[in-house]
Amino acid sequence: MKLYDYWRSSASYRARIGLSLKELPFEHICVHLVKDGGQQHQPEYRAKNPQGFVPCLELDDGHIITQSMAILEYLDETYPDTPFLPKTPRERAHVRSLANMISADIHPLNNTRVIKYLTVELELDDQAKTAWYQHWITEGFNALEQRLGDDPFCYGTSPTLADICLVPQVYNAERFKVDLSPYPKIARVNENCLKLDAFKLTSPANHPDAE
Structure with a gap:
């Protein structure tokens, strides 16, 4: 999996924590929110996430998931070991x-x-x-x-x-x-x-x- 993130982004930090709690390997791809006028505005990234936000998780088959909470819910449903939510x-x-x-x-x-x-x-x-x-x-x-x-x-x-x-x-x-x-x-x-x-x-x- 590829995680498009920015090092100081708190939403990206959430996604990194979730992937690490699940012990899932992933590749960092930096989307710098300040350099070059904000790399999140570049057409290549907007094609993946039209909002231009980070994080953005690209699965092995190329499917894109945006929004940190959706990413975390996906990880929890797909990899149920080390659950993020209690039982009831x-x-x-x-x-x-x-x-x-x-x-x-x-x-x-x-x-x-x-x-x-x-x-x-x-x-x-x-x-x-x-x-x-x-x-x-x-x-x-x-x-x-x-x-x-x-x-x-x-x-x-x-x-x-x-x-x-x-x-x-x-x-x-x-x-x-x-x-x-x-x-x-x-x-x-x-x-x-x-x-x-x-x-x-x-x-x-x-x-x-x-x-």
């Missing part, structure tokens, strides 16, 4: 709810194209941009912290879809200097995840294209 419908709904709090409510407000629009089109300075970023992570983490229990991971004793979404978002929060001291549960889960190679070795810092 109620538990699965709970984990999906936690995952969507991050992937649908926090991340979209802080992704690259939104930040670029704020700085280029609306001409916000770095201070205002950082304030925007910190505000939406804080809003999301305030709610997420209340939803977490005392388990070592977001739910249960092994990583789930929620943990796969959480760790990249914590990475972003740290990058933008969000105060994480009010979130001891989030910090605990993040620490436990980063003890696992699937999370640690696929981090942006360890990406082969990291700058």
Whole structure:
């Protein structure tokens, strides 16, 4: 399989974690979101993903899957060992709810194209941009912290879809200097995840294209 990704993209980080938890080999293909005016805009990549987003997973037969959550669901259904979701419908709904709090409510407000629009089109300075970023992570983490229990991971004793979404978002929060001291549960889960190679070795810092 080929994973078209960008080293700092949190959605790409999710896909890398998922592939690694399943112990599936894959080839990195860098789609640099900044160089050359943004390689995601080039016709060759747009032919694979008309949205121009990363990640994009190309299967061995050439089939393309876009959107990180769809990629993760596909991996979980196709390779059921090391499941990303618990057994019962109620538990699965709970984990999906936690995952969507991050992937649908926090991340979209802080992704690259939104930040670029704020700085280029609306001409916000770095201070205002950082304030925007910190505000939406804080809003999301305030709610997420209340939803977490005392388990070592977001739910249960092994990583789930929620943990796969959480760790990249914590990475972003740290990058933008969000105060994480009010979130001891989030910090605990993040620490436990980063003890696992699937999370640690696929981090942006360890990406082969990291700058």
